Amino acid sequence: MAEKVHGKLGHVLANTAAAKLFSLSGLFAVYKPKGPTSANVLNQLKEKLLAVVGIGKGTKMLSNILAGSKKYMAIGELGKATDTLDATGKVTEEKPYDQITKEDLERVLKKFTGDIMQVPPLYSALKRDGQRLSSLMKKGEAVEAKPARPVTVYSLSLQNFQPPLFTLDVECGGGFYVRSLVSDIGKELSSCANVQELTRTKQGPFTLEEHALHEDKWTIDEIAQSLEHCMSLLAVEPSLKKLKTEHSEESTVNCEDK
Structure with missing residues (x-):
């Protein structure tokens, strides 16, 4: 009985985390250590976050961010x-x-x-x-x-x-x-x-020292905080602000690696 209750509790917690993750939208920076490719890191992140890494309309802004300085x-x-x-x-x-x-x-x-x-x-x-x-x-x-x-x-x-x-x-x-x-x-x-x-x-506006999220902080709450911080930086850029209001929400993965 204890195992059954524990299993139901785990399922409820997972669903709660998933619901919170899907409610988020925007961009956040992730630290990629030396060795693994960007795709490897994203796959690890997806496993940590219930196979969802694209955060809503933020994925629509990636091309603008990646094209920037x-x-x-x-x-x-x-x-x-x-x-x-x-x-x-x-x-x-x-x-x-x-x-x-x-x-x-x-x-x-x-x-x-x-x-x-x-x-x-x-x-x-x-x-x-x-x-x-x-x-x-x-x-x-x-x-x-x-x-x-x-x-x-x-x-x-x-x-x-x-x-x-x-x-x-x-x-x-x-x-x-x-x-x-x-x-x-x-x-x-x-x-x-x-x-x-x-x-x-x-x-773009994200720096490694201030904004990149390390693997030990790949939790729903940490990502939510990172999204809030990073999106506040983008709000001052007119082209990105316009992009945020025009595009519908979508979840996806975007990376470039050799």
């Missing part, structure tokens, strides 16, 4: 190029880097600031015939590089230089790939480079 802290490694342009890939080339000075690096960074042209990585979420380029690459299919496209770098600075490693602070617009930036910097220095670590520190 974003900041990264990137650690690059000189002297090695990989097929994915980061540390997860296979080394495809090695070149000397001892001749590169801090001054050389700072000088080169000026060439990658402002409105520039950039070729996206082959291993990316961009698609060909409805399939991600990264998925096609993993299947062993031949993939041609996408043509260079215009992107914007609002600011780019060198934070640390301890060869072969260098740390960059980058603020850029939508469609920008830090992996391509680091690779291009290596080539500009007559060497090569790949990304060792990459952390997004800001997306």
Whole structure:
């Protein structure tokens, strides 16, 4: 009898949590640790939250948020190029880097600031015939590089230089790939480079330090509080405010990953 009562209680609590979750609407930021992909993190979040991660009309605002300004802290490694342009890939080339000075690096960074042209990585979420380029690459299919496209770098600075490693602070617009930036910097220095670590520190009005929800806080109540905080930031942006009132509620998942 005790087990039966416990089971009914658990079912009631689950239904209550689900009802509360479905009543929420908006956007909130989630912390993605190094290692798992964005899709992995979202799957974990869905399991935690009764398989629902899209929060109503907030999903309609994702394209605006993702297209906005974003900041990264990137650690690059000189002297090695990989097929994915980061540390997860296979080394495809090695070149000397001892001749590169801090001054050389700072000088080169000026060439990658402002409105520039950039070729996206082959291993990316961009698609060909409805399939991600990264998925096609993993299947062993031949993939041609996408043509260079215009992107914007609002600011780019060198934070640390301890060869072969260098740390960059980058603020850029939508469609920008830090992996391509680091690779291009290596080539500009007559060497090569790949990304060792990459952390997004800001997306639109959301910052990693103030707004990103860590896994130990993936509860209904914590998410409700995060939604309230994050949506208050969006209310001051006219385009997003208009979007909030125009679109109907919908639950979905949105992520971009290689």
